[in-house]
Amino acid sequence: MDTPARSLREPSRDDLDALAARLDAGDLLLPGMDRFDAYLREPRDRWQGQAAAVLRPRTTEEVAAAVRMCHDRSIGVIAISGGTGLVGGQTLDHGAKPVILSLERLNRVRAVLPDDGALIAEAGVTLAEVQAAAEAAGRLFPLSMASEGSCCVGGNLATNAGGVQVLRYGNARDLCLGVEAVLADGSIHHGLKVLRKDNTGYDLRHLLIGSEGTLGIITAAVLKLFPAPGETVTGMLAVPSPAAAVKLLHALRDRMGDGVTAFELMAGQGPTFIRRFYPDWRDPLDGDPAWRVLVEITGPAGGDLAGRAETALADLFEAGLATDGVVATSGQQREAMWWLRETIPEANRRVGAVSSHDISVPLSAIPRFIDEAGAAVAAIDADLTINCFGHVGDGNLHFNVFPAPGRTRADHDGDRPAIKSTIHEVADRLGGSISAEHGIGRLKKADLARFADPVKLAAMRAIKQALDPNGILNPGAVLPD
Amino acid sequence: MDTPARSLREPSRDDLDALAARLDAGDLLLPGMDRFDAYLREPRDRWQGQAAAVLRPRTTEEVAAAVRMCHDRSIGVIAISGGTGLVGGQTLDHGAKPVILSLERLNRVRAVLPDDGALIAEAGVTLAEVQAAAEAAGRLFPLSMASEGSCCVGGNLATNAGGVQVLRYGNARDLCLGVEAVLADGSIHHGLKVLRKDNTGYDLRHLLIGSEGTLGIITAAVLKLFPAPGETVTGMLAVPSPAAAVKLLHALRDRMGDGVTAFELMAGQGPTFIRRFYPDWRDPLDGDPAWRVLVEITGPAGGDLAGRAETALADLFEAGLATDGVVATSGQQREAMWWLRETIPEANRRVGAVSSHDISVPLSAIPRFIDEAGAAVAAIDADLTINCFGHVGDGNLHFNVFPAPGRTRADHDGDRPAIKSTIHEVADRLGGSISAEHGIGRLKKADLARFADPVKLAAMRAIKQALDPNGILNPGAVLPD
Incomplete structure (x- = not known):
């Protein structure tokens, strides 16, 4: 099922020496060395990866030199940053061993530009570090997900990560103004523009974002910052059905506009699993509802957001779209609500899914x-x-x-x-x-x-062939054989 | 300067007969026929286009059949919809005559889906018609620009149009969830997904958007709708300098969040030109300020937006970021403010620019x-x-x-x-x-x-070659020779 391009070959001792010569001592790891095996795992332990070496370059130029060498020698390259992906994009378990190119040492926030509503971060900066840098400048970087402490900018963009605030702020691609990337031949695309509007030719940025390291390796990105919300209202509501939840969302957006930043549905099964592993957990809602939603609404300070939100929620409760509900009155209560939502995946892991979708x-x-x-x-x-x-x-x-x-x-x-x-x-x-x-x-x-538009698939193959003719970038990923 | 691929040839009588055979009578226009010449013009009259025929297909399948035929016969195809582009993308003034493929008869709004926050429109629907369809469903389609009465969905996406609400809602590409498009070989990409999240391979949509008809012809699109704003505050402010205008914007966003939907700067020269052609125009501001901004802030009803906006503006006035200002108290006053902004381009045209940027x-x-x-x-x-x-x-x-x-x-x-x-x-x-x-x-x-990143240019050429090997789509446009 998973057949990398046949022409790739495993790096020889010579190849590895040549790669090592371009890096600082300690920036190339070989099998058997400390920490090497950590790069071959993925979070769900479905695959055991394999690699001939792990490269840990410190600069974009070092990434480019390594990729150029692999291009010329037909060696596969798998780029990873946080390594938290859930679909095996970071592991190759058979065929010619690739090199793993870890972006962990490209870990600088190169610039914070609050007056431009942007910051520039390298691929190995964690999402939490980006959020913190934005916050320190009085701005918001809204991408947010359970893995934010370990996932990184590079992987966020390579996979077009989503998360809990997409409703209001969009996916990772919508939060990126420009990228710097190393293409398959080792050339460096300098696209770190801090611009809201730039219609100068094909949008290479959007092609690279979501291509999962198969068309290029994003080494740094301009990320979009937003005004920090002055007020946040978080609530948990029991809803009679998923249909009521969808109606509730529409009604709430009619009342609160795009201030609705998160709207997370949870079946009663989630809390049931939670109780199994966290017996001290106290449900903010009574009666173990079959369905609940976690709602978050944000807005600028001074607009009485809390008052307006509570009025709106009370009206929707009256209309039968919710049967019970509680609004957080402290940061601690808010965190407790989010803890439930964010711990459900962990509880799922501990139960052990037959199949996840x-x-x-x-x-x-x-x-x-x-x-x-x-x-x-x-x-x-x-x-x-x-x-x-x-x-x-x-x-x-x-x-x-x-x-x-x-x-x-x-x-x-x-x-x-x-x-x-x-x-x-x-x-x-x-x-x-x-x-x-x-x-x-x-x-x-x-x-x-099976499910993709065949014309799209054909275009994907043509683009892959055009931009990575030797097929070295993340061999075997994304494109069906 | 503008050399289409050399291998293209001018359609013969046979070719035109073959194209006509796939269309209804009257859907193929030849030189000399009524209305033919209208398709060869562009708004700034810089170029006089030329074409062997104008095709006016009625369906995506007819578009596909025509493109396939042109692909097989190496005939250039220039797709146009509203034809309002300002950079000559719609005209080819020398070399082998192409056919012009007008999308004007693909003019249906296929579906309005308020509960999905989306509508599906064909390429020949005008922007104003899209806005009206959204409004009739109680939603907002925020793309807005001076040409909205005549520009169309196809061209808006092909050029990634911007306009006056990008600050809040993004460019055309940010407002599109999916596209249906005919590729260079006449295959149809069926990508009309009504989805906010869809990470299934390379983003063909974003590659086609902004490619100005050189990689494919967008025939229909899923467009994103937003909650209709319940309250709108429009104001015109005299500002001491462009630097003050930028500070004012930041301060206003700190106070009003993303509610700031438009923030348009105008030098005093604009009103000076306006007075020349519209002597009855009455400036809402006194004293002929050197710089002014038009500000629009929107939000849901019931949030006292007007009160909060006026307080914020008064504070910023106190801080010296504005020296005079007026807030519209009626729809008529609001329209008068926008009239100024939207008539400046027309006044410019009448004066006649040496150079526009x-x-x-x-x-x-x-x-x-x-x-x-x-x-x-x-x-x-x-x-x-x-x-x-x-x-x-x-x-x-x-x-x-x-x-x-x-x-x-x-x-x-x-x-x-x-x-x-x-x-x-x-x-x-x-x-x-x-x-x-x-x-x-x-x-x-x-x-x-001259100015683009050379690596990006090389990637653009590789992608063009991969997706349009015969170079039939909008020959001579976008890609430097």
């Missing part, structure tokens, strides 16, 4: 997707457990399937292909996507081949 | 750009008149140069190359762009060759 559908199709995908899974095995949660405002659900009570993941190994297939079919039938925010990597190549 | 720089560099570009123009001829206005919130200025008093455009013909060159040099030196929102077309190819 990151789908999106048009907003109006959310309730139908939940119904139809649930029925389709039940038809495979009525005892399977579903935990559905996600970014409803973006039409993006994480629809994860767990073993039936008393059974294990292994008991369901035979069901996995059918589960995955049926869930993706429902998403596709409703006009949706089989990968909303995680990308294709190696996990979803076959799904891409 | 659509540049962008980082926001903080706006004052320096105005100073340095002004000094550079004065060094060429101290009597030249400059009219500077534009979308300061986006760092985007229209910096137009007019004849010295008592002289004509023709008197300055010899100065034009030096003026253009020096203004572009200043923009480039400040990290700016030589085309903020108008694109490259044929007017700015030489500038692109």
Whole structure:
């Protein structure tokens, strides 16, 4: 299934010496050295990667020199930064061993430009560090997700990361004004423009963003900053159904405009899992509701956001769109609400999913997707457990399937292909996507081949051939064989 | 300067018959027919286009059939919709005559989906029609510019149009969720997904958007709708300098957040030109200020936006960032303020510019750009008149140069190359762009060759070759020779 270009070859001792000669001592790791194996893992332990060496360049020029050498010698290059991707984009488990090019030492915030509403960060800066640099300048960098302490700018852009504030601020690509990138032949694209408008030819930035390291290696980026919100209102509401949640979102946006920055749906199964591992957890809502939403609304100070938001929520409660609710009155309460949302993925991991799905559908199709995908899974095995949660405002659900009570993941190994297939079919039938925010990597190549527009696939292949004719960049990822 | 691929040939009688056979009667126009010549013009009358025929297909399939035929026969195809572009992208004035493919009959709004925050419109729908369809559904489509009555979705996306609300809502590309497009070989890319998140391979949408018809022909698009603002505050303020205008913008955004949707700077020269052609015009501001800004702030109803905005503006006035100001108290007053801003380009046309420039720089560099570009123009001829206005919130200025008093455009013909060159040099030196929102077309190819990152240019050529190997799509546009 996962066949890198056949012409690639494993680096020889000579090749490795040549690569090492361009780096400082200690910036090239070989198998058997301390820490080497850490670069071969991915968070879900589905793949055991392999590599001939790990390069840790310190500058864009060193990245370029290494890539040029690999291009000339037909050696595969897998770029990684935080390594938190969930679809195996960072691991190659067979074929000619590549070099792993870790961007961890490109870790400078090169400039913070509050007066331009921007900052420039290298690929190895963590998302949390970017957020902190923005905050220190009185601005907001809104990209936010559970892995923000370890995921990095390079990977955020290479995978077009999403997260919890896309509803208001967009995906990673929408937050990037320009990139510096090393292309497959080792040339450096200097595109770090701090501009809101720049219509000068094809948008190389958007082509590189989301290409998962297969068309170029982003080494630095201009990131867009926003006015820091002066007031934040966070609430948790029990809702009678997913359909009511979608109606609630529309009604709330009609009342509060684009101030609604997060709108996260959680099935009751999430708290059920949470209780299993965190028995001291106290639910802010009573009665263990079947569905709940976490809502966050932000705005500038001095606009009585709290008063307006509470009035709006009370009206929507009256209208039957919510059956219970609580608004955080302290930072601690707010954090407790977010803790629930952000700990659900961890609880899921500890339970151990049979199959995890990151789908999106048009907003109006959310309730139908939940119904139809649930029925389709039940038809495979009525005892399977579903935990559905996600970014409803973006039409993006994480629809994860767990073993039936008393059974294990292994008991369901035979069901996995059918589960995955049926869930993706429902998403596709409703006009949706089989990968909303995680990308294709190696996990979803076959799904891409099955569900993608064939004309798009042909264009992707033509572009890959044009920009990386030797096929060295992240061999075997994204493009179906 | 403008050399289409040499292998293209002019359609023969046979070719035209074959194209006509795929269309309804009357959907192919030949030279000499009524209305034919209208397709050969562009708004600034810099070029007289030429074409062997004008095709007016009614469906995407008809577009595809025509493009396939042209691909197989190596005939150039220039797609146009509203034809309002300002850089000659719609006209080819020499070489083998192409066919013009007018998208005017692909003029349906295919779907309005308020519950998905989207609508689907064909390439020939005017921007004003899109705005109206959104409004009828209680939503906002925020793309807005002076030509909105005649420019169309196809051209808006092909050129990544900007306009007056980019500060808050982004450029055309940011407002598009998916496209349907005919590629150079006549294949149809079906990408009309109504999704906020979809990470399934390379972003063909963003590659086609802004490619000015050289990589594919967008036939329909999913456009993003927003909550309609419940309250709008519009004001016109005299400011002591461009530097004060930039400070005012920052201070206002700190107070009002992203509610600031438009922030347009105008030099006193604009009103001076206006008075020449519209002697009855009454300036809402006294004393003929050297600089003014038009500010618009929007928000949901019920938030006392007007009260908060007026307090903020009064404070900024106190701080010396504005020296005079008036807030519209009626729709009529609001329209009068916008009339000024939107009529300046028309007044400019009537005066007749020696040279027009659509540049962008980082926001903080706006004052320096105005100073340095002004000094550079004065060094060429101290009597030249400059009219500077534009979308300061986006760092985007229209910096137009007019004849010295008592002289004509023709008197300055010899100065034009030096003026253009020096203004572009200043923009480039400040990290700016030589085309903020108008694109490259044929007017700015030489500038692109001079100022663009060479690695980007090489990648553009490789992509063009990969996706349009016969070079039939908009031959001679965008890519430097």
